[in-house]
Amino acid sequence: MIDVMKMLKARMYMKRNEPFLSSWHAYVGYELELFKAFERPVSTFDVADAFQLDEALLEQWVHVGVSIGHLKDAGRNRYKTWNTWKLPKPKGQNSSGVLLKEMMELHIPTLLNYPEMMRTKKRRHFEEEKHAPTVAETSRMLEVLALPKIAKRMKEQKSRLVLDIGCGEAGYIQKLAERFPHAHFKGLEISPVVAEKARQLTKGLNNVDIDNADLWEYKPDRLYDMVMMNNVIHYIDLEERQGLFTELAGWLQDGGVLSVITPIAGSGDSPPFVNAFNSFFSAFDNLYRLPSRDELTVWGEKAGMTMLGIQTVIKEGSWYVVQYRK
Ligand SMILES: C[S@@+](CC[C@H](N)C(=O)[O-])C[C@H]1O[C@@H](n2cnc3c(N)ncnc32)[C@H](O)[C@@H]1O
Structure with missing residues (x-):
């Protein structure tokens, strides 16, 4: 038996x-x-x-x-x-294959290393320079779903000055800059290779500038109508998240909007996909677990902002656009 x-x-x-x-x-x-x-x-x-x-x-x-x-x-x-x-299209043709590559070369080997990491109590180190181009490319897949929500908010707010923190290849900036030619967009990107790609992809747009800069060293010389921070929270140490939200509120005009895209985890009903993602991020000493709904609410409140809403981008991945008004 x-x-x-x-x-x-x-x-x-x-x-x-x-x-x-x-x-x-x-x-x-x-x-x-x-x-x-x-x-x-x-x-x-x-x-x-x-x-x-x-x-x-x-x-x-x-x-x-x-x-x-x-x-x-x-x-x-x-x-x-x-x-x-x-099947994925061939390389270089805007192919979904980059996601397969990230999954097979980065996610799965990391998850398979769990027993070793748990035994030795040692996390891996996320090699930013090596993986930044792939990660920036795969996260662009969400744009098609998230952009309409950001564009709608920009239109309602009549935003003219927009900052995108950790802009990656500047996919959001590029499409918004085409749609709102009278607004000005600035992107901050820490990886030199990714920042260069962002510059290439936006070079025909005279209302865009991309800074190869670390958000922690950036000191704005003007106040923004909108600050975006898309798929970046997991790069921020848990201890620093409240401070960052408070800092970002200080970069906004009164009435300005902070628009954040992130998967949300932490509740019992989190879908398996987001739990796998969280297990992946937690495996590195320089990436951090995803935020919970409660944390996102508290960070906004303590930074003196009102939460405008949490809108779904992809339900299975538990991805949301979270927006706040100062
Ligand atoms: C997952 S990608 C998201 C890119 C883009 N925002 C999107 O949603 O498609 C995160 C990006 O943030 C950048 N990044 C991470 N830490 C940063 C920092 N301290 N300052 C500026 N950029 C940073 C990474 O290099 C990476 O390109």
Whole structure:
């Protein structure tokens, strides 16, 4: 009986892990540009030869692909990419593959290191310079959902001067600057590589300037109508969050708005995705857990601001836009 239970449980763990195969397969295909290589029916021999890859491993990858519907057997030992709508676009084409890359190269290895970290009581160190470009690119995926909420607030407020803290590639700034040509936008970004990319992406806009600067060293020479801080709270030490909110309130005009995007965690009903995210951030000595709803309320209140609302961006990821008025 006990052996039967053991087998059934093992089977359950394996079955539950099956979806991992799709993400793994898509990641390898994206990383090595294999979906493009198999665009037309071609043999594994030809692809291995053209890309200088290990043919036996490529064959395994192809077999998995056929079994999960990413590839199709095209006869005569040739295979073809199938169900392209499910697959990431090739690199450099605004592809969702960057998220697979972040997940497979950063999130999953970190989570697998939990036993070691718990035993040794040592956290990892998040290598900002190495990961900043990927992280800045993946967080842009939320823009499409969050932008309308920020634009609506800007319109209502008639905001003219806007600051974006930790602006990443300046995706929010770029789209808002096109939509509000009479407003001026400043982005602060600590990573030189990411700040340079932000400059490139906004170079046609004369109402934008990007500073390669640390928010902790920034001293504004004017007051802003809106300060945005999107997907940055997890970079801020827990002890410093209240102080930062108070500081940011001081950078706003009376009536100005602080607009923050963050996943919210900490309640019993937090969805699994946000818990996984929180476990990831907590694994580093220089990244920190996500805020709770209560904390976000208290930080705003103590900084002398009124919370305007918490709007959902992605429910499953527990991502929200939280806005306050000074
Ligand atoms: C997750 S990305 C978010 C980018 C963008 N705001 C978005 O939501 O798409 C966070 C960005 O904040 C930047 N950052 C982190 N700490 C910072 C600091 N102290 N000062 C300025 N930028 C910072 C990181 O380099 C990174 O590009």
